[in-house]
Amino acid sequence: RVERVPLIAGNWKMNLDHLQAIAHVQKLAWSLKDARHDYGSVEVAVFPPFTDLRSVQTLLAADKLALRLGAQDVSPQPVGARTGDVAAAFLAKLEVRYVIVGHSERRHGHGEDDGVVAAKAAAAVAAGMVPVICVGETADDLEAHGSAAIPHAQLEAALGGLPPEAEYVIAYEPVWAIGSGSPAAPEQAQEVASLLRARIGELRGEPEATATRVLYGGSVTSQNVAGFLKQPDIDGALVGGASIDADEFSRIVQFRK
Numbered sequence: 001r002v003e004r005v006p007l008i009a010g011n012w013k014m015n016l017d018h019l020q021a022i023a024h025v026q027k028l029a030w031s032l033k034d035a036r037h038d039y040g041s042v043e044v045a046v047f048p049p050f051t052d053l054r055s056v057q058t059l060l061a062a063d064k065l066a067l068r069l070g071a072q073d074v075s076p077q078p079v080g081a082r083t084g085d086v087a088a089a090f091l092a093k094l095e096v097r098y099v100i101v102g103h104s105e106r107r108h109g110h111g112e113d114d115g116v117v118a119a120k121a122a123a124a125v126a127a128g129m130v131p132v133i134c135v136g137e138t139a140d141d142l143e144a145h146g147s148a149a150i151p152h153a154q155l156e157a158a159l160g161g162l163p164p165e166a167e168y169v170i171a172y173e174p175v176w177a178i179g180s181g182s183p184a185a186p187e188q189a190q191e192v193a194s195l196l197r198a199r200i201g202e203l204r205g206e207p208e209a210t211a212t213r214v215l216y217g218g219s220v221t222s223q224n225v226a227g228f229l230k231q232p233d234i235d236g237a238l239v240g241g242a243s244i245d246a247d248e249f250s251r252i253v254q255f256r257k
């Protein structure tokens with residue numbers, strides 16, 4: 001059995017400027033140091049806004065902190081005439097390891113379709129980074145198609161553009177659970193996570209399905225995280241709102257099954 005190291009990922013969204021980011025990461029790192037956190041048994045990543053990445057990268061390098069750096073978005077295009085875009089190559093140069101693609105706030109707020117998400121995931125992989133591919137159904141999708149159909153379709157589209165052997169993470173995020181204070185039931189999230197893993201197996205082979213981490217996201221807090229991480233097919237959490245409070249995020253990272 002392949003051991004999947006759980007990943008706790010903090011998506012700050014459009015919160016914390018670069019000065020606040022430094023204070024936040026220092027506080028988080030100290031809290032985890034006090035708790036003697038073993039980064040080898042639970043990996044921790046923060047996803048600040050683009051404007052904070054350089055400050056956070058410098059801090060992580062200077063203090064030799066084992067926190068991973070992530071970005072919230074990436075351009076699907078290579079370096080060039082793309083006003084406002086941020087190239088994957090630039091992120092990789094800042095030691096960004098993870099890149100969120102397909103977040104519902106970009107699918108629904110910025111009209112990004114499956115083709116764009118697939119291109120962004122491929123751009124991240126080509127630059128040596130690991131895309132965190134978000135999939136999830138809206139409340140209307142849930143009513144019309146159940147919980148699995150839309151995440152499956154989104155998964156298939158995103159994986160279609162990836163080369164063999166690519167490393168990626170899947171985040172199952174029911175849209176109705178994001179920022180709502182009403183998370184999915186852990187058993188229900190497990191059911192979808194297990195179906196997604198099975199589909200990865202059909203599409204790309206069992207070894208990849210067994211090695212790939214599937215996260216849950218949607219109103220995760222320190223109170224409910226353990227219930228999700230207990231599930232056999234849930235290998236971590238993508239945390240939004242609760243990740244911008246360093247104490248709360250530290251408690252989430254220290255979940256006990």
Ligand code: PEP
Nearest residue numbers: 178179217218219240241
């Ligand atoms: C998210 O936006 O990815 C998310 C899971 O947000 P929240 O934790 O606030 O629901």
